Amino acid sequence: MSLMVWIEKQRNLIDFVLSSLLRRKGKNFALIAAYILIVFVLASVMFLTHALKREASIVLRGAPEIIVQKMTAGRHDLIPKTYARQIEKIAGVSSAKTRLWGYYYDPLFKANYTLIVPELFKYEEGGIAVGEGVTRAGVTAEGNIMPFFSSDGKLMNYRIREVLPADSELVSSDLVVMSEADFRGLFGIPEGLVTDLAVSVGNPQEVLTIANKIKQQYPDTRPVIRDEIIRTYDAIFDWRSGILLVIFSGALLAFIIFSWDKASGLSAEERREIGILKATGWETSDVILMKFWEGLAISLTSFLVGLLLAYIHVFFTSATLFEPVLKGWAVLYPSFRIVPFISAYQIAVLFFLTVVPYTTATIIPSWSAATVDPDLVMRT
Amino acid sequence: MILHPAIIALLAGSALVAFMLLYSSWYGIEVIRKWDLRSGSELQLSLEKKTYLISTMMAYAMGFQLISLFLFVYTADSLCSLFTGAMCAAGTLNVNDFGYPVFLLKLVNFLFGGLWLVLNYTDNRAYDYPMIRKKYFFLIALMPLVLAEVFLQARYFFGLEAEIITSCCGSLFSSSDRSAAPGIFALPVRLSTGIFYGWHIFVLGLGVFFYKTGKGAYFFGIASLLLFFISGWALIQFISLYIYELPTHHCPFCMLKQEYGHVGYLYYISALAGCVAGTGVGMLQRFRHIASLEAVIPGIQKRLTIVSVTCYLFFMLAATYAMVFSGFRL
Amino acid sequence: MIVLDKIRKVFNQGMPNELVAVHGAALDLGSARFIVLKGPSGSGKTTLLSIVGCMTRPTSGRIILDSREISGLPERFLTKIRRETFGFIFQQFNLIRGVTALENVMVPAYPRGEKYSLLRDRAMALLELFNISRKAASRAEWLSGGEAQRVVIARALINNPSIIIADEPTAHLDTGLSHEFMEIMGRLHQEGKMIIIASHDPIVYESGLADMLVGMRDGRIESVRDLA
Numbered sequence: 001m002s003l004m005v006w007i008e009k010q011r012n013l014i015d016f017v018l019s020s021l022l023r024r025k026g027k028n029f030a031l032i033a034a035y036i037l038i039v040f041v042l043a044s045v046m047f048l049t050h051a052l053k054r055e056a057s058i059v060l061r062g063a064p065e066i067i068v069q070k071m072t073a074g075r076h077d078l079i080p081k082t083y084a085r086q087i088e089k090i091a092g093v094s095s096a097k098t099r100l101w102g103y104y105y106d107p108l109f110k111a112n113y114t115l116i117v118p119e120l121f122k123y124e125e126g127g128i129a130v131g132e133g134v135t136r137a138g139v140t141a142e143g144n145i146m147p148f149f150s151s152d153g154k155l156m157n158y159r160i161r162e163v164l165p166a167d168s169e170l171v172s173s174d175l176v177v178m179s180e181a182d183f184r185g186l187f188g189i190p191e192g193l194v195t196d197l198a199v200s201v202g203n204p205q206e207v208l209t210i211a212n213k214i215k216q217q218y219p220d221t222r223p224v225i226r227d228e229i230i231r232t233y234d235a236i237f238d239w240r241s242g243i244l245l246v247i248f249s250g251a252l253l254a255f256i257i258f259s260w261d262k263a264s265g266l267s268a269e270e271r272r273e274i275g276i277l278k279a280t281g282w283e284t285s286d287v288i289l290m291k292f293w294e295g296l297a298i299s300l301t302s303f304l305v306g307l308l309l310a311y312i313h314v315f316f317t318s319a320t321l322f323e324p325v326l327k328g329w330a331v332l333y334p335s336f337r338i339v340p341f342i343s344a345y346q347i348a349v350l351f352f353l354t355v356v357p358y359t360t361a362t363i364i365p366s367w368s369a370a371t372v373d374p375d376l377v378m379r380t
Numbered sequence: 381m382i383l384h385p386a387i388i389a390l391l392a393g394s395a396l397v398a399f400m401l402l403y404s405s406w407y408g409i410e411v412i413r414k415w416d417l418r419s420g421s422e423l424q425l426s427l428e429k430k431t432y433l434i435s436t437m438m439a440y441a442m443g444f445q446l447i448s449l450f451l452f453v454y455t456a457d458s459l460c461s462l463f464t465g466a467m468c469a470a471g472t473l474n475v476n477d478f479g480y481p482v483f484l485l486k487l488v489n490f491l492f493g494g495l496w497l498v499l500n501y502t503d504n505r506a507y508d509y510p511m512i513r514k515k516y517f518f519l520i521a522l523m524p525l526v527l528a529e530v531f532l533q534a535r536y537f538f539g540l541e542a543e544i545i546t547s548c549c550g551s552l553f554s555s556s557d558r559s560a561a562p563g564i565f566a567l568p569v570r571l572s573t574g575i576f577y578g579w580h581i582f583v584l585g586l587g588v589f590f591y592k593t594g595k596g597a598y599f600f601g602i603a604s605l606l607l608f609f610i611s612g613w614a615l616i617q618f619i620s621l622y623i624y625e626l627p628t629h630h631c632p633f634c635m636l637k638q639e640y641g642h643v644g645y646l647y648y649i650s651a652l653a654g655c656v657a658g659t660g661v662g663m664l665q666r667f668r669h670i671a672s673l674e675a676v677i678p679g680i681q682k683r684l685t686i687v688s689v690t691c692y693l694f695f696m697l698a699a700t701y702a703m704v705f706s707g708f709r710l
Numbered sequence: 711m712i713v714l715d716k717i718r719k720v721f722n723q724g725m726p727n728e729l730v731a732v733h734g735a736a737l738d739l740g741s742a743r744f745i746v747l748k749g750p751s752g753s754g755k756t757t758l759l760s761i762v763g764c765m766t767r768p769t770s771g772r773i774i775l776d777s778r779e780i781s782g783l784p785e786r787f788l789t790k791i792r793r794e795t796f797g798f799i800f801q802q803f804n805l806i807r808g809v810t811a812l813e814n815v816m817v818p819a820y821p822r823g824e825k826y827s828l829l830r831d832r833a834m835a836l837l838e839l840f841n842i843s844r845k846a847a848s849r850a851e852w853l854s855g856g857e858a859q860r861v862v863i864a865r866a867l868i869n870n871p872s873i874i875i876a877d878e879p880t881a882h883l884d885t886g887l888s889h890e891f892m893e894i895m896g897r898l899h900q901e902g903k904m905i906i907i908a909s910h911d912p913i914v915y916e917s918g919l920a921d922m923l924v925g926m927r928d929g930r931i932e933s934v935r936d937l938a
């Protein structure tokens with residue numbers, strides 16, 4: 001068979017398939033709706049976890065190679081500034097910076113803020129810079145006063161000097177930046193102690209060795225390596241989406257059984273139609289080919305629509321539907337916007353999770369439809 | 381085990397492929413035992429109908445197999461951040477003893493499956509199914525390989541524990557002694573470049589010769605099978621250097637990454653397709669004397685030759701392009 | 711030329727409800743003839759027609775079409791022969807519902823991979839031949855009995871077969887339409903096509919068009935009358 005003939009044949013079959021599908025809109029509607037729903041849910045899970053992973057890794061990319069925390073009785077404790085000077089002397093360490101940061105729960109607006117002290121704060125004491133999320137949660141704006149309760153229960157008022165632009169929202173939206181003196185005052189942290197140390201290392205190959213040296217020198221500390229955090233993040237996100245997948249696999253299975261049933265429960269009308277086709281000159285493999293195109297048309301439509309809906313859901317409405325499951329952050333995040341990202345890999349995985357099972361479920365039914373005896377039509 | 385969506389997808393996909401093959405083999409046995417084309421009995425009619433089912437299933441299974449090969453490599457690649465020391469798929473596959481065998485089995489199963497489809501296609505062009513028993517024996521023989529793949533893949537994924545320290549392409553695919561396949565680097569690069577081009581041109585020549593005269597099908601088949609291995613070897617030994625523009629990076633997986641424009645897929649697909657089509661020519665030659673196939677096989681062989689020659693030519697041109705336009709010089 | 715040699719067709723072989731629908735039928739149907747197959751209900755006419763038309767394979771026996779034995783061929787090849795050699799007209803019109811008359815005529819030719827526009831033109835020409843081109847765009851279920859009948863004939867001719875097989879074609883037609891149908895069959899026969907009709911309608915076997923009358927009873931060929 002020449003190539004042109006082959007192409008014409010496929011075109012004719014596809015034409016016929018599309019018109020048949022349109023003729024049986026009602027029957028196929030439920031199937032396509034279920035299909036779209038499955039693709040939508042799976043794609044949303046994958047888009048969201050992938051986006052969160054990316055977000056986290058972007059955030060962590062700027063983080064120091066090693067963070068040194070002090071441990072007291074197995075708990076994270078404040079670390080003396082003097083440690084930093086000693087650690088800086090270890091060969092291979094390019095710098096060891098002290099950091100002051102923490103969390104604050106705002107009982108007024110029931111929101112969690114992340115408080116940090118930058119190396120250089122450009123506003124004087126009493127002034128703060130806040131992330132967009134904070135202004136949203138506290139219904140406030142630049143220039144306003146923001147009340148905080150200090151560790152000894154005193155009311156502290158700070159003036160918002162700047163609202164930080166949302167860059168990678170995951171970090172900055174709940175951020176409150178303040179001066180060192182204000183921070184110490186708010187939490188009652190004595191001079192000489194800091195939250196942790198950020199150690200940067202010149203040669204990435206030496207990170208592990210240096211972490212070990214720090215541990216030897218200060219057995220009461222815990223050096224946390226950045227790559228380890230990234231790894232944990234990745235594993236947690238993959239694991240979460242995997243768990244969701246397992247939960248949804250019940251739905252997936254139901255969908256597969258449903259498609260099997262749909263495909264094998266050939267209506268009398270369809271049987272007659274295939275009988276006519278075969279009696280008038282179609283061969284079994286022509287009918288199988290037709291069924292292939294039919295499955296492809298259904299799969300492609302549902303897959304693309306489901307994908308599109310998931311894309312809108314995750315990247316334009318911030319995955320409203322399953323925020324509680326995946327993120328579980330504070331109230332600040334409802335309007336958290338994720339940077340759109342989609343890859344061929346995700347599509348391939350989705351394809352494997354939806355189109356492959358669907359297709360497999362329909363092979364046997366389409367085959368048994370295609371092997372209807374052509375002389376059937378002579379007897380009805 | 382790591383619960384990653386792609387891992388679930390791969391395990392489920394393999395299970396489906398294995399199911400389809402088991403199902404086909406089951407009826408394959410029935411066909412081998414009871415096939416009698418002369419008879420018009422209901423049993424025979426139903427067996428004939430079953431052959432349509434088996435063909436369809438195998439075609440789908442092969443399609444899935446091809447996608448799963450790439451999905452597998454890609455997944456290994458994307459998981460590398462979980463393992464200390466892994467920078468790409470090479471490291472992830474090395475995390476336990478099952479990674480590389482699964483990868484190789486996937487390649488082998490794809491090649492065999494492709495040959496089966498060629499055989500099946502040819503047999504279906506003849507009015508008396510002359511190779512029906514042979515092709516179902518072939519199918520049944522394929523079964524253990526596919527089951528092994530499914531089993532090892534499961535072992536591989538279940539054995540993946542984050543935090544495992546592995547070694548990656550830097551040491552696995554290097555000219556040092558610790559390399560996974562030191563033999564690959566035994567030959568001087570100049571010589572192997574010569575072999576690579578020489579063998580390519582030899583196969584292309586054989587292909588053209590066969591197309592013109594219909595002679596030398598076996599040679600062409602065997603030579604193009606060998607070319608598959610030579611291409612893979614060349615890819616690791618020196619083509620990779622030009623792709624990465626690094627003097628010591630020989631990894632066959634990094635080139636699938638986005639950083640290198642996914643160019644690896646072109647090499648993989650063209651070598652796989654070239655090998656299946658070329659080897660198919662040699663395989664069909666064995667059946668050329670069958671009366672009902674005499675008129676059919678030469679046409680199929682010619683088309684396969686065109687596919688094979690085109691694919692390998694493409695491989696060679698892609699490699700040449702990489703070598704000429706690379707910023708790297710050996 | 712079609713020759714049947716000891717054709718047997720058994721349904722439900724080896725089971726308690728085993729039924730032999732055709733018992734060793736042997737018959738030389740010649741070529742380009744007008745054959746009418748008659749016999750009581752259940753005598754095996756439809757079964758024999760579907761065997762002759764390569765729709766069903768006989769349980770045993772041989773069919774020779776144009777000096778080529780086709781009984782042992784697998785379905786793939788039988789279908790090809792059927793498509794190129796036979797045009798079928800069924801008792802029920804068996805048009806596909808929801809599809810236009812024109813497309814119904816075209817459907818049998820789809821797997822052949824003919825260019826859509828050429829195929830369309832041919833189908834249109836056939837509809838014109840039977841004076842129903844104005845109904846080309848009507849859906850099959852809207853056609854009247856007479857119109858449907860003519861669409862069905864056009865469909866049987868789309869692949870340009872040399873043999874037309876019709877099973878009880880007049881069962882659902884009134885007298886007028888039955889006569890019209892037979893007249894069209896006569897015309898096609900004159901154009902050189904072979905016609906095989908199974909029927910127990912007197913309009914068919916007394917039309918004077920048939921040149922061979924085959925009588926069947928209980929799956930056996932009872933009588934063969936050559937009227938030529």
Ligand SMILES: Nc1ncnc2c1ncn2[C@@H]1O[C@H](COP(=O)(O)OP(=O)(O)OP(=O)(O)O)[C@@H](O)[C@H]1O
Binds near residue numbers: 749758
């Ligand atoms: N698929 C089948 N399975 C079992 N029995 C069948 C089957 N098809 C036909 N038969 C039987 O074979 C016998 C012959 O049937 P056939 O349809 O050939 O008769 P007919 O001469 O065409 O009758 P009518 O004039 O009523 O159409 C009948 O007894 C019928 O019940």
Ligand SMILES: [Mg+2]
Binds near residue numbers: 755756757877878
């Ligand atoms: Mg009948």
